[in-house]
Amino acid sequence: MKISLELAAKRYTQALLDENAALFAGAGLSIPSGFVSWSNLLRELADELGVEVSLCPDLPTLAQYHVNETGNRGGINQVLVEEFVRQTSETESHRLIAKMPIRTIWTTNYDRLIEQAIENSGKIVEINRRPEDLTSTVRNREAIVYKMHGDMTELHRGVLTRDDFEQYDRERGLFRSALEGDLVQKTFLFAGFSFDDPNINFVLSRTRVALGQSQREHFYLLRSVARGDFTVEKYGSDEACEKEFGYAQALQDLRVRDLSRYGIRTVLLDDYGQVEEFFRMVERRYKxxxxxxxxxxxxxxxxxxxxxxxxxxxxxxxxxxxxxxxxxxxxxxxxxxxxxxxxxxxxxxxxxxxxxxxxxxxxxxxxxxxxxxxxxxxxxxxxxxxxxxxxxxxxxxxxxxxxxxxxxxxxxxxxxxxxxxxxxxxxxxxxxxxxxxxxxxxxxxxxxxxxxxxxxxxxxxxxxxxxxxxxxxxxxxxxxxxxxxxxxxxxxxxxx
CATH class of the missing domain: 3.40.50.450 (Rossmann fold)
Structure with a gap:
C-alpha cells in the first residue's frame, strides 16, 4: 500500500517521539558516498563466468557459482576488499540519521558510514558485528547498529553466497531472532533496500504468520520506475521501451501491494534525492x-x-x-x-x-x-x-x-x-x-x-x-x- 512522503514523515516522526523508531539501511543508502551497487560489485566475477549480471538477478546464487567454479571464495573476498578499503565520507542523509534519536539501526551493509556518522555527531554507538557481540552492552550507548551480514573489518566472514544464506541460521541465527523482536516492537523505515534478501524475507514471513493483521506499521522509501530508465540504445525502439516500462510499472505495483502483507507501506519517490528530503522533513517535524x-x-x-x-x-x-x-x-x-x-x-x-x-x-x-x-x-x-x-x-x-x-x-x-x-x-x-x-x-x-x-x-x-x-x-x-x-x-x- 502506498503512502505519501508527507504522511510517512509525520508518522515516522511520531515513532521517534514515542522512542520506538528503527531504521533498516540497505546498499542504496551508501551508493551516493561512492560505493557501487551489489550487481556492479559482482559484475567482474560474472564476466569471469561468462554471464551477464543483469540476466542473473539472484546475486547470492551468482556469487555461489563463482565459488563453485574456483573452489574457494578468494576472488569474492578480493573484490570486497578492493571496494571497502576505499576512504569514503558519509552523505547528508547519514548525518541527518545520526542527529536524530534513532536508537536501533539494522543494516546488511559492510561499510561503516552509519557508525562513522553517529560517532562524528558525538554519540556513543554500540556495533554488533557477530552473534557474540549481542551478549555485551556498551555503557551509555545512544544507538545500536546491527550488522547482520558482517562488517568490512571481517570481509571473509561476510554473508554473500548461497552457502552463507543457507548456513545463516546456524552461524548468525541470533540476529534473526533479535530482528524479529524489533519488527514486532518498533516502527521501521527501510531505506536503500530492495527486499531481495532471503534473511529479511524469512523474518518478515515469520512475524506476519505470528501476528496476522496485528503487525506494526513500517515504511519503505522506493524510487518509482521512470520512463527515462528505458532507452532506445538498450531496447532498440520507442515501442520496446514503452513495453518494458509498462512491465516494470506493473511489477513494481505488485511488489508494493505484496509488501503491505507485512505492514510495510511504500513511499514512491521521484528520485533518490528525496531520501534526504524525507530525513529533513522528519528532523524538522521532530524538532x-x-x-x-x-x-x-x-x-x-x-x-x-x-x-x-x-x-x-x-x-x-x-x-x-x-x-x-x-x-x-x-x-x-x-x-x-x-x-x-x-x-x-x-x-x-x-x-x-x-x-x-x-x-x-x-x-x-x-x-x-x-x-x-x-x-x-x-x-x-x-x-x-x-x-x-x-x-x-x-x-x-x-x-x-x-x-x-x-x-x-x-x-x-x-x-x-x-x-x-x-x-x-x-x-x-x-x-x-x-x-x-x-x-x-x-x-x-x-x-x-x-x-x-x-x-x-x-x-x-x-x-x-x-x-x-x-x-x-x-x-x-x-x-x-x-x-x-x-x-x-x-x-x-x-x-x-
Missing part, C-alpha cells in the same frame, strides 16, 4: 516538538513580578501539557519560573523529566572570556535542538545599573533565525521581546520575498500574523496570552 524559551528579566514591564513569574510557569507548563519539550538557558528572572512550570506539569502528567525539559544554565563564575564562549556554546546547543523559539521580557542592567534591553536575548533571536527557526516574541512583556515582536510583525505585513528565510516563511504557512500581532498589546491579559502562544506553537508544529 518542532521542542520549544526554546528565551528571556531574562530584571523588571517586568507593566506586570508585577508575581504575575510575570506565574505567566512564565503557566506558559512552560502548558507547552508540556500539549506534548512539547521545553528548552531553556535558565536566564535571570525567567529560568526558575520555566523550570518550576515544567516540573509541576511533568509530575501531574507522570512524564519523564528528560522528555519535558532540556536546560543549559549559563556559567556564572567563569572568567569573562570563558563565560562568553560557554554562553555562545550553550545557546547554539539549545537552539540547534529546538524547532520553535519564544521570546519573553528581555531586560538586564548595564554596569551603571540602568535597565536596558537584553543583548543576550537578541543574540538568541539572531541564532534562531540563522537556523531557520520560527520565532514568537511576546511584545506585551516589554524589553527586547517588544522590539523583536515589532520587527517580526513588520516583516509579516509585507509581501513574501522570493528569498524569504524559513524562520519567516514558516510563520506565513501557519497563518499566525493576527495572533502574533495581538501579543504586542500593552497590559494584555496574560492568561489569554498563554492560550494564544500555545495555539501559535501548535499551528507551527502541525504546519509543514
Amino acid at each position: 518542532r516538538n521542542s520549544v526554546f524559551i528565551s528571556g531574562a528579566a530584571v523588571e517586568h514591564g507593566s506586570y508585577e513580578e508575581r504575575e510575570a513569574r506565574e505567566f512564565i510557569g503557566h506558559l512552560s507548563g502548558g507547552l508540556v501539557g500539549k506534548g512539547f519539550r521545553v528548552i531553556n538557558g535558565y536566564g535571570l528572572g525567567v529560568g526558575p519560573a520555566v523550570v518550576s512550570g515544567v516540573l509541576e506539569r511533568a509530575k501531574l502528567d507522570r512524564r519523564k523529566l528528560d522528555r519535558c525539559l532540556l536546560s543549559r544554565p549559563f556559567p556564572i563564575f567563569a572568567k569573562k572570556e570563558e563565560r562568553e564562549r560557554k554562553n555562545e556554546d550553550n545557546r547554539r546547543e539549545m537552539i540547534e535542538a529546538a524547532g520553535i523559539a519564544i521570546f519573553v521580557f528581555g531586560t538586564k542592567t548595564d554596569p551603571k545599573g540602568k535597565v536596558i534591553p537584553s543583548p543576550g536575548v537578541e543574540r538568541e533571536y539572531e541564532l534562531a533565525r540563522s537556523y531557520g527557526i520560527p520565532c514568537i516574541a511576546i511584545g506585551c512583556t516589554g524589553g527586547m521581546s517588544q522590539k523583536l515582536s515589532k520587527e517580526i510583525v513588520a516583516v509579516l505585513k509585507k509581501p513574501a520575498a522570493d528569498d524569504e528565510p524559513e524562520s519567516i516563511a514558516a510563520l506565513r504557512r501557519a497563518n499566525v500574523l493576527e495572533k502574533i500581532h495581538s501579543l504586542n498589546v500593552e497590559g494584555a491579559d496574560l492568561k489569554a496570552v498563554v492560550s494564544d502562544v500555545i495555539e501559535i506553537v501548535e499551528k507551527l508544529r502541525d504546519c509543514e
